[in-house]
Amino acid sequence: MSRIADIAAALAGYDPKALSVDGVQAFLAELVAPAILRERERVPLFEALGRVLAEDVVSPFNVPPHDNSAMDGFAFDGAVLDTPSSGFVSLRVAGTAFAGTARHGALTRGDALKIMTGAVMPAGFDTVVPQEFCTVDGDTVRFPANALRPGDNRRFAGEDLRQGLPALLQGERLTPAGLGLLASLGQAEAPVLRRLRVAYFSTGDEILSLGEPPREGAVYDSNRYTVFGLLTRLGCQVVDLGMVRDDPAALADALTDAAERADAIITSGGVSVGEADHTRAVMKQLGDMAFWRVAMRPGRPMAVGLIPRSSAGDAHEGAAVLFGLPGNPVAVMVTFLAFVRPALLRLMGCNAANAAPPPMLRARSVAPIRKKPGRTEYQRGRVTCLPGALPEVRIAGNQGSGVLSSMVEGNGLVVLHHAQGSVAPGDEVDVMMFDGVV
Ligand SMILES: Nc1nc2c(c(=O)[nH]1)N[C@H]1C(S)=C(S)[C@@H](COP(=O)(O)OP(=O)(O)OC[C@H]3O[C@@H](n4cnc5c(N)ncnc54)[C@H](O)[C@@H]3O)O[C@H]1N2
Numbered sequence: 001m002s003r004i005a006d007i008a009a010a011l012a013g014y015d016p017k018a019l020s021v022d023g024v025q026a027f028l029a030e031l032v033a034p035a036i037l038r039e040r041e042r043v044p045l046f047e048a049l050g051r052v053l054a055e056d057v058v059s060p061f062n063v064p065p066h067d068n069s070a071m072d073g074f075a076f077d078g079a080v081l082d083t084p085s086s087g088f089v090s091l092r093v094a095g096t097a098f099a100g101t102a103r104h105g106a107l108t109r110g111d112a113l114k115i116m117t118g119a120v121m122p123a124g125f126d127t128v129v130p131q132e133f134c135t136v137d138g139d140t141v142r143f144p145a146n147a148l149r150p151g152d153n154r155r156f157a158g159e160d161l162r163q164g165l166p167a168l169l170q171g172e173r174l175t176p177a178g179l180g181l182l183a184s185l186g187q188a189e190a191p192v193l194r195r196l197r198v199a200y201f202s203t204g205d206e207i208l209s210l211g212e213p214p215r216e217g218a219v220y221d222s223n224r225y226t227v228f229g230l231l232t233r234l235g236c237q238v239v240d241l242g243m244v245r246d247d248p249a250a251l252a253d254a255l256t257d258a259a260e261r262a263d264a265i266i267t268s269g270g271v272s273v274g275e276a277d278h279t280r281a282v283m284k285q286l287g288d289m290a291f292w293r294v295a296m297r298p299g300r301p302m303a304v305g306l307i308p309r310s311s312a313g314d315a316h317e318g319a320a321v322l323f324g325l326p327g328n329p330v331a332v333m334v335t336f337l338a339f340v341r342p343a344l345l346r347l348m349g350c351n352a353a354n355a356a357p358p359p360m361l362r363a364r365s366v367a368p369i370r371k372k373p374g375r376t377e378y379q380r381g382r383v384t385c386l387p388g389a390l391p392e393v394r395i396a397g398n399q400g401s402g403v404l405s406s407m408v409e410g411n412g413l414v415v416l417h418h419a420q421g422s423v424a425p426g427d428e429v430d431v432m433m434f435d436g437v438v
């Protein structure tokens with residue numbers, strides 16, 4: 001049975017010729033359910049950035065391991081803050097505690113211990129006065145009692161990570177902070193899922209590969225490099241199949257090869273209705289496919305489906321997921337951000353929080369934006385943050401779906417939703433920030 005037909009039948013109001021952005025997302029949520037790759041590996045932390053954790057990491061000990069000082073100063077028993085009538089506390093300095101050494105002599109309630117940031121708090125002492133508040137005279141330290149309260153400037157054992165509780169969860173993508181957290185647990189390696197393999201090729205006879213001489217009517221293949229960047233940022237292993245000419249046998253070979261070698265396949269071009277395009281026909285012949293006209297701009301034509309493979313792969317049993325993106329360079333990036341990226345994150349084994357799209361920002365449009373209700377538009381914008389006010393956004397240059405410079409100039413996509421109409425100057429709009437995301 002066709003999975004595509006099954007999903008289509010189960011979705012209310014499904015119309016491949018006029019599918020909303022929400023409709024595409026609902027379809028893809030069914031087609032690409034969260035997957036857990038079976039192959040796992042342990043990789044050194046320096047190689048683990050962006051990788052997806054294969055299991056929960058439970059803290060074997062507390063971090064920090066002891067109560068310790070948050071300041072360079074003097075540790076003492078906070079109860080003495082109640083006593084002084086003079087307004088000042090005077091204590092005998094009984095010794096010094098350096099960070100990394102836990103030894104000092106016996107202490108009494110009238111004592112203070114000179115202490116460095118990070119040094120272990122002595123038993124019975126719960127408060128640290130920063131040295132800036134203190135006057136030291138011989139072996140006596142004096143400071144105003146109202147400068148602090150009992151418990152100030154003390155950090156608790158386990159306040160960062162508690163022994164026996166999960167520090168990081170299965171399905172999290174390791175961020176710089178996540179790497180640091182693993183290191184704070186003394187772990188030199190991270191248990192991760194294998195990288196998702198994603199194959200890519202460009203199609204179209206008018207597309208030149210780099211190194212070929214310019215030819216009339218032809219353009220250089222920019223999508224290959226953009227998609228390489230998008231996939232690399234995501235932490236995927238890119239299977240680069242280059243440029244495939246518009247010939248049924250070459251296209252069939254490329255798709256079959258891609259399905260054998262990768263968990264997912266991305267192509268660009270040939271999904272619209274052009275006469276010379278064989279891409280759609282070959283996709284249809286080899287796979288279980290849907291061809292859509294999406295009510296969005298850019299990114300209207302799009303193909304999605306499953307291309308069977310002979311070997312059982314573990315991301316999606318027996319088939320690679322194919323995303324046939326439109327050829328226009330901005331449409332490639334927009335459809336990737338809106339649809340492909342979340343689907344790939346699910347395939348990579350990310351948990352729901354990590355597979356979610358980046359949060360949108362509210363910004364004030366400085367200029368009017370024309371927009372027809374009934375489709376979602378993703379206009380490239382440049383967001384500027386202003387002190388004490390909502391951020392401002394201005395549309396970044398020519399909005400043609402082939403104008404890639406707008407994606408370089410912009411730092412976010414102004415998302416004009418399906419039912420939304422034109423925007424007046426000063427109106428608030430949603431912006432999907434892509435700086436650092438793609
Ligand atoms: N009669 C219709 N024509 C078109 C429709 C439509 O609905 N009816 N949709 C338009 C939209 S929107 C788009 S997007 C394009 C998509 O067409 P294809 O996916 O078939 O893509 P191509 O025709 O192959 O290319 C479109 C455009 O992009 C340039 N391109 C393609 N690949 C690359 C590459 N690797 N690097 C740089 N540039 C690339 C190509 O030269 C074309 O200019 O169809 C519209 N037409």
Ligand code: MOO
Nearest residue numbers: 298299300331401
């Ligand atoms: O929607 Mo097409 O994808 O404009 O360029």
